[in-house]
Amino acid sequence: MQVILEDIRNIIAQSRERVARSVNHERSVAYWQIxxxxxEDEQEGKERAVYGKKLVKDLSVHLQKEFGTGFSANNLWLMRQFYLSYPILHAVSGELTWTHYKILIRLDDPQKREFYIAESIKNAWSVRQLERQINSLLYDRLLLSQDKESVLAIARGEALPNKAQEIIKDPTILEFLGLKPQAAYYESDLEQAIITHLQEFLLELGNGFSFVARQKRIILGGDEFKIDLVFYNRLLQCFVLFDIKIDKITHQDLGQLQMYVNYYDREVKAEFENPTIGVLLCADKNDVVVRYSLPENNGQIFASKYQLHLPTESQLKAEVRKELDKFSGED
Structure with a gap:
């Protein structure tokens, strides 16, 4: 009885999901056609284009009477922009809703739109998750560590990340924790907030991450140490260790994280797995100190500043300039 009941429930749930996807797709196609x-009406001549605004306003009055508020003048302008953003109907995916597309068409850069579409489909992002990733400037932050073609290739599923730089973000945006930047809190408070908002933290980390442990206890020569957070990334096939610092990090902090990474490489990881990655999640850092504290060919230890608020474009541009200055010889 229980087995057949579960099977029937699954059949009904899958059917409803297919119907919902079909309805969403048909709605998007209809709005694209509108x-x-x-x-097309605007392109009939300059005289027609002049009356475009009045035409849309008049159309919305008639359509709202007949079909409801979804055909307001603002929505009709969005449908127009929808077509201009995706002039080929084949590019309109049935995996996304009209609400997804309303957010996406705000983006002027076609490659940026392509990235967020691919990631939304691949990760089944909700509308809220998509909006959060756009507001946190995910695409732009990824460009800090890799080139545009690599970012798009990974998003399309044409390539898999094969080095830590392709998955570790700097800065890491933690606005969802609800902590105030100027408030007094301990490292344990930040760690607890991350655990409480683990789903959002995994979304920020990106593809392939799964949670393994908190305050992982290890014994070295009779001395006890605890690693704040342990994750695993199935795409890179390696452990990722997070050490949390609410102050500006020092070379001693980097050395301690290196010790944790060495321990995992020698005692925990299997032969088929790749070298462990360590991330110092910190409130502030000196990039020059970080660079000289680590080997030149470092590919395992990273320092990422966390922000408790969404970044602005000017903040991100400042981060880009800092990255460029690292190798300019000006430090």
């Missing part, structure tokens, strides 16, 4: 019709 957008195309509006653009």
């Amino acid at each position: 957008g195309r019709r509006l653009v």
Whole structure:
């Protein structure tokens, strides 16, 4: 009885999901076609284009009476922009809803739109998750550590990340924790907030991460140490260790994290797994100190500043300039 009941439940749930996807896709296709019709009407001549605004306003009055508030003047303009952003109908995915597309068409850069579409489909992002990733400038932050083609290739599923730089973000955005930047809190408070908001933290970390342990206890020569957070990344096939510092990090902090990474490489990881990655999640850092504290060919230890608020474009540009200055000889 229980087995057949579960099977029938699954059949019904999958059917409803397919119906919902179909309805969402048909709605998006209809809105794309409306957008195309509006653009075609404008292209009939300059005189027609002049009356474009009045036409949309008049159309919305009639359509709202007949079909409801979804056909307001603002939404009709969005449908027009939808067509202009995706002039080929084949590019409109049935995996995304009209609400997803309303957010995506705000982006002027076609490659940026392509990235967020691919990631939304691959990770089944909700509308809220998509909006959060755009607001946290995910695409731009990834470009700090790799080139545009690599970012797009990984998003499309044409390539897999094969080095830590492709998955470790700097800065790491933790606005979802609800902690105030100026408030007094301990490292344990930040760690607890991350655990409480683990789903959001995994979203920020990106593809392939799974939680393993908190305050992982290890004994070295009779001395006890605890690693704040342990994750595993299935794409890179390696452990990723996080050490949390609410102050500016020192070379001693980097040395301690290196010790944790060495321990995992020698005592925990299997032969088929790749070298362990260590990330110092810190409130502040001196990039020059970090660089000289680590080997020149370092590919395992990283320092990532965390932010308790969403970044602005000017903040991100400042981060880009810092990255460029690292190798300019000006430090």
